[in-house]
Amino acid sequence: MVAAKPDKEEFKISTKIVLLGMALLGAIAFIIFIIFQFISWL
Amino acid sequence: MIEALGKLVPGVESPKRAISFKERLKWTGIILFIYLSMGFISLYGVEPSTYEHLHYMQMILASKMGSLTTLGIGPIVMASIILQLLVGTKVLPLDLTKPEDRERFELYQKVGIVFFCFFEAATYVLLGAIRPRAPDPFLILLLILQLACGGLLVMLFDEVVSKWGIGSGVSLFIAAGVCKEIFIRAFNPFTFGSEIPAGLIPQFFIMLGMGDLSSAFDAILPVISTILIVFLVVYVNGIKVEIPLAFGSISGFGRRWPLKFIYTSNIPVILIAALLANLQMMGAMLANKGVPILGEFDAQGNPTSGFVYYITVPHALILSLLHGAFSSDLLLRALGHVLFFVIGSVIFSVLWVETAGMDAKSVAKQITSIGLQIPGFRRDPRIVEQVLSRYIMPLAVMGGAFVGFLAAFANFMGALGTGTGILLTVMIIYNFYETIAYRYMEEMHPALRKFFEG
Numbered sequence A: 001m002v003a004a005k006p007d008k009e010e011f012k013i014s015t016k017i018v019l020l021g022m023a024l025l026g027a028i029a030f031i032i033f034i035i036f037q038f039i040s041w042l
Numbered sequence B: 001m002i003e004a005l006g007k008l009v010p011g012v013e014s015p016k017r018a019i020s021f022k023e024r025l026k027w028t029g030i031i032l033f034i035y036l037s038m039g040f041i042s043l044y045g046v047e048p049s050t051y052e053h054l055h056y057m058q059m060i061l062a063s064k065m066g067s068l069t070t071l072g073i074g075p076i077v078m079a080s081i082i083l084q085l086l087v088g089t090k091v092l093p094l095d096l097t098k099p100e101d102r103e104r105f106e107l108y109q110k111v112g113i114v115f116f117c118f119f120e121a122a123t124y125v126l127l128g129a130i131r132p133r134a135p136d137p138f139l140i141l142l143l144i145l146q147l148a149c150g151g152l153l154v155m156l157f158d159e160v161v162s163k164w165g166i167g168s169g170v171s172l173f174i175a176a177g178v179c180k181e182i183f184i185r186a187f188n189p190f191t192f193g194s195e196i197p198a199g200l201i202p203q204f205f206i207m208l209g210m211g212d213l214s215s216a217f218d219a220i221l222p223v224i225s226t227i228l229i230v231f232l233v234v235y236v237n238g239i240k241v242e243i244p245l246a247f248g249s250i251s252g253f254g255r256r257w258p259l260k261f262i263y264t265s266n267i268p269v270i271l272i273a274a275l276l277a278n279l280q281m282m283g284a285m286l287a288n289k290g291v292p293i294l295g296e297f298d299a300q301g302n303p304t305s306g307f308v309y310y311i312t313v314p315h316a317l318i319l320s321l322l323h324g325a326f327s328s329d330l331l332l333r334a335l336g337h338v339l340f341f342v343i344g345s346v347i348f349s350v351l352w353v354e355t356a357g358m359d360a361k362s363v364a365k366q367i368t369s370i371g372l373q374i375p376g377f378r379r380d381p382r383i384v385e386q387v388l389s390r391y392i393m394p395l396a397v398m399g400g401a402f403v404g405f406l407a408a409f410a411n412f413m414g415a416l417g418t419g420t421g422i423l424l425t426v427m428i429i430y431n432f433y434e435t436i437a438y439r440y441m442e443e444m445h446p447a448l449r450k451f452f453e454g
Helices: A008-041 B002-008 B021-038 B052-060 B074-088 B099-126 B137-164 B169-187 B200-210 B213-237 B267-288 B306-311 B317-322 B328-355 B360-369 B381-413 B419-439 B446-452
Strands: A002-004 B240-247 B254-260 B303-305
Touching: A008 B021, A008 B169, A008 B213, A008 B419, B002 B099, B021 B137, B021 B169, B052 B169, B052 B267, B052 B419, B074 B099, B074 B137, B074 B267, B074 B328, B099 B137, B099 B267, B137 B169, B169 B200, B169 B213, B169 B419, B200 B213, B213 B317, B213 B381, B213 B419, B240 B381, B254 B381, B267 B303, B267 B306, B267 B328, B267 B381, B267 B419, B303 B306, B306 B328, B317 B328, B317 B381, B328 B381, B360 B381, B381 B419
Parallel strands: none
Antiparallel strands: A002 B240, B240 B254
């Protein structure tokens, strides 16, 4: 059995995808958080 | 009997026509928005309380205690764990390669989810994890019903996402919950009555401005370990194991069939982490009622002795170490935590190979159908199967052990959203990307497609 480590290019793309996905989900959630925070102050 | 019950459970109909990528994206977005919003809506009649001791559980089960998503994906995961064990140990004799058995499996699962929705709702309220504002039996009943309905809604949301959206709802909710936690803990600009904002990054700059370097370091450390764990998991997730195969028609043109080193991906970790979370929850509730069989707990609900104490780890072990608070007890707990994860993860990994159709037989079929074979052998799926069977179980065991170790180890770093949470999220997002890249590429807008091709 031969284990192949991800090459540099692959690692770069995967990192980009994952960070983008996390930023997208986090940003959506953060906006909803802010909206509900303002609603609670009304 | 159970099947008849299963047919009574409301479900989401499968689409009768092919639906476009755009429409799938739309449904995924709508459900995500509703799910996250529900996490900010408090239960009616609940006593306001902090649930910091259940932080880990909330991350793993995509739950927000005291809100409509208090149960999170708990009932779905519990039903899945029980069924996996029953089928895996042949107590429930189902052959999941047959469509009719698979259908029965899904019906059983539905009945299980509905049962756990009501069971967990009742235990949470009756054993005091969720407290009513007043000891009024009507209010208690109302709380149980709200929790159960929240759980049932999550079950339906999950179905909407898997039938009309992209990927699975369960994974989407976990990833969204963890990312929410990371963002809010890192960036929260509100002060909530104290002098400084609650977010760690604003805190870091304020401490830096005041010249308090030690506090600034403590504030930024969780952010740094979060980023480090993301990189580590992305890297490990990319490791592949290559099995030598060749094209049937042209000899000499060898090809390797890559299998992921973490063969069963994050599924074993979801299951074992959910089990741990449930043990902690149950242990605290039982101790609260004077039955400390799983261990004893302090007033904040943190374990102080017993089984649960030795498999959980105090948050941010690394901070305690840096501040010199080291003890053999801490080491023992860290060891117990790792062992629990590694062993549990191996068991669920092996079971998952069977239930998910990732066994040697299924993979061999898949490989021979595209005309690849093992060098020096006749073209026959059984031969490919034989070669694969030498690799797949060891791979499931090693991959499961490794991912379990990583999930436990990451918890020592005090990262935002917990180490296990980040591990799950990174793998979920990557799997999501792979699904999109394989299935919906041709429908995409050219600019978007270019991005997905890297």
